[in-house]
Amino acid sequence: MEFANCVQNLKPEGAYHMLARAQALEAQGRDIIHLEIGQPDVPTFANVAQAGIQAIKDGHTTYNPPAGILPLRQAIAEDAGRRRGIDVHPSQVVVGPGAKPILFFPTLALVRPGDEVLYPDPGFPTYAAVIDVAGGVPVPVPLREETGFAFDLDAFDQLVSDQTRLVILNSPSNPTGGVLSWAMLEHIAAAAHKHDFWVLSDEIYARLAFDGLAAPSIAALPGMRERTVICDGFSKTYAMTGWRLGYGIMPQALAEHMNLLLTHSVGCTATFTQYAGIEALTGPQAAVEAVVAEYQRRRDVLVTALNAIPGVQCQMPRGAFYTFPNVTAFGRSAEWLADYLLDAAGVAVLPGTAFGPGGEGYLRLCFANSMENIRSGVARIADALGRLD
């Protein structure tokens, strides 16, 4: 059967693939610890869930504008002002069903066939997928352990050119937990002005930064608002992965194209979900703070336990909820090791290569999981790795 070029190279997301394998083993009665999927293990905060339920009761179950309801876009604009230090008008805010459409549609709207797009490797697999669908030329920029897994500016300088149309950033990063500093962002912003490219800044983990760190946004730098799309959402911060609610902040001219793309693809985002989003942003934030503090405790336990395993070297992630340990000492591919740990230890983790070739030699473990699962998961991993010759 023949299919269009734009879908020929699409691959499944590694996390879903591993989840399916783990669930198949569970169906056979195996006890599996899930450290593969990247989602909070806590339920949606009660006040937020209640706002969604109330919105359904109030009849907010009809179509709404493709770019989202005005009160939510206003709440997002105000939140961006407070947290990111940028002045945003609601007409620059576009709401979508999850953050993924805010990666997909701006890339479609900006990238013409043959345009080069720089993106992190290892990085969230949707970046490579959407560059491909748009007909862009993928230019992976390595994230290196030696530079804190944030961004390799030397490699970036070599790869960026007048052919660069878009640079995708992700800070804090999935899968590495790296955070880009102001100095790095200033360097990239200077290149954006020189080579006239756009930035798609995936900031979905911005609230999940540890040790009191704040992950800065490149959009706050002078002259960058005009060429930056911020992608953010509610999935990770407010434990709302299944509600499907994300948003973008971008120049109004691009927002208008996004509006049309949403009109003709999804129509609009669920209305009651957006009311839950208003409560998430404007209601009490104590639950977010508590959960971030708890993730930090879990991170510390996981990193310490991983580093105690002979042959494993794990950096301290500064944000998001993933560790990315170096397992090159075992002399096997990351994929082989992930399969081995599932079969031999009953622990589902992702091979770093699920995030691009730059992830070879690494595994990704999510610590948005109970302390008990983290402790017994690593104990099982240590035991299984200890049995390797």
Ligand code: PLP
């Ligand atoms: N960006 C990154 C870096 C992610 O890790 C994820 C989800 O895992 C997304 C975007 C997509 O988020 P959503 O589930 O809101 O579409």
